[in-house]
Amino acid sequence: MQGRRIIVASWISDALFALTAVPHALGVDGFEGPSIGMAFTLFGVSLVVWPWVFAVAFVRSSQGDDLVVASIFLTVGDAPTEVRRQLFTALGVSVALCAATAVANPFGVLVPMLPLGLVGLWAVRHGAFPPRSDAPRGR
Numbered sequence: 861m862q863g864r865r866i867i868v869a870s871w872i873s874d875a876l877f878a879l880t881a882v883p884h885a886l887g888v889d890g891f892e893g894p895s896i897g898m899a900f901t902l903f904g905v906s907l908v909v910w911p912w913v914f915a916v917a918f919v920r921s922s923q924g925d926d927l928v929v930a931s932i933f934l935t936v937g938d939a940p941t942e943v944r945r946q947l948f949t950a951l952g953v954s955v956a957l958c959a960a961t962a963v964a965n966p967f968g969v970l971v972p973m974l975p976l977g978l979v980g981l982w983a984v985r986h987g988a989f990p991p992r993s994d995a996p997r998g999r
Contacts, residue, residue: 861940861942861943862943862986863943863982863985863986866947866978866981866982866985867943867946867947867950867978867982869978870946870947870950870951870974870975870978870979871946871950873902873905873954873971873975873978874950874953874954874957874975876898876902877899877902877954877957877958877968877971878957879898880894880895880897880898880899881895881898881899881957881961881964881965881968881971882957882960882961883895884961884965885960885961885963885964885965887964892964892965895961895964895965895968896965896967899965899967899968899970899971900967900970902970902971902974903967903970903971903973903974905974906970906973906974906976906977909974909977909980909981910973910980912981913932913977913980913981913983913984916984916985917932917980917984920989921992924991924992925989925990925991925992926989926990926991926992926993927984927989931983931987931989932980932983932984932987933976933979933980933983935983935987936979936982936983936987937982937983937984937986937987937988938987938988938989939982939983939986939987943982943986947975947978947982948979950975950978951972951975951976951979954971954972954974954975955972957971958971958972
């Protein structure tokens, strides 16, 4: 499967978030710090992923591909069904974990930015986009 490491990274981010946020939400002593730290760490990683996504999208667009935000994050560049299923399920799991643990750790609401950014990263790295209508001919 193309872009497998991006998909795995999305699931790993969910697992890391769950490992700290769920025990903290259940009241296990000693998980408040790790839960908050993990939320900020995952959000910090997303702050690297998002500019990466837009930089690669800019390059592809300048080379003649028709990339818009909606096609990057919704259709994932016409990704195969299995890729879309994996990426959006990982995003959904992250949002569900965030909703379930937000009372205990309000910083957890930042975490879904990483799986969403990874959706975009897969799209700009591996997605198929049509040529821009204003792109130079002969490509």
